[in-house]
Amino acid sequence: MNAELDALKIALDCQRQHVLGILAGLSEKDLRRPVLPSGWSCLALVRHLTLDVERFWFPGVIAGEPDVAGQLVAGAEAHWSVPEAMSSEEVFHDYRAAIARADAVIAAAVPDQEPAAWPVEIWPTWRLPDARRIVIHVLTEVACHSGHLDAARELIDGTTWLGGNPYAD
Template sequence: MNAELGALKNALDRQREHVLGVLKGLSEEDLRRPVLPSGWSCLALLRHLTLDVERFWFPGVIAGEPDVAGQLVAGAEAHWCVPEGMSSGEVFADYRAAITRADAVLVVAEPAQEPAAWPVEIWPTWRLPDVRHILIHVLTEDACHSGHLDAVRELIDGSTWLGGHPYAG
């Protein structure tokens, strides 16, 4: 992997770890309970990160896998919901599998490589020009959402993430 992409991926990996760390130790009930007025749960946010971030941007946009990109554009609103009967273990396993697939796409990517596919149905006039910009966009989105999870975790049980240390209790 190119050194520049490697540095960006390392930063992304820290955000991915933060997402998983902030959720560690929460009960099934707390993972599924909406805490904020907008109504999403921790598992719903993890599902969003799985489908709309890891799968969409890496295999979908960068690699241009048509079965991924088309499927994700079609069901974007539903991606904030955990399907009926899907366990929290399955949601976490799906997220980890999506990361593994995303990492496989990045291993063969170059910073200046143009996206193989672009969802013009969603963004007809906006476009990220290359893998470098896509990775920065994803890193920003993950950092933002890990912050959302920090706030929700603190509201649930008072725990806070300080400098990347695991939650107490």
């Protein structure tokens, strides 16, 4: 892997761990319960991170896997909900699997690599130019959403994320 992308991936991994860590120990009921006026649940946010972030940006945009990008564009609103029949274990399993696939795409990429696909139907005039900026964009989005999960978790049971130094080896 390229040293620059490796450094960005380390920071991204810390945010991914934050997402999983802040939700550890919550019941199925609490994971599904909306606590903010916008109505999303913690589990729905993990599903969004799985489908619209990890799968979309890495296999879909960087690698250009056509079956990924097309599915995501078509169902973006539905990705903020979790089907009743889908357990929290399935949602977390899918998130971890999406991360593993994303990591393989990052490992095969170089910083200046242009996206293999771009969703012009979503952003006809905006474009991230390379893998470097896509990883930075995803890192920022995951960090933002881990903060949302911090707030939700604190509202649910008072738990806060005090994970220590995320960059320690």
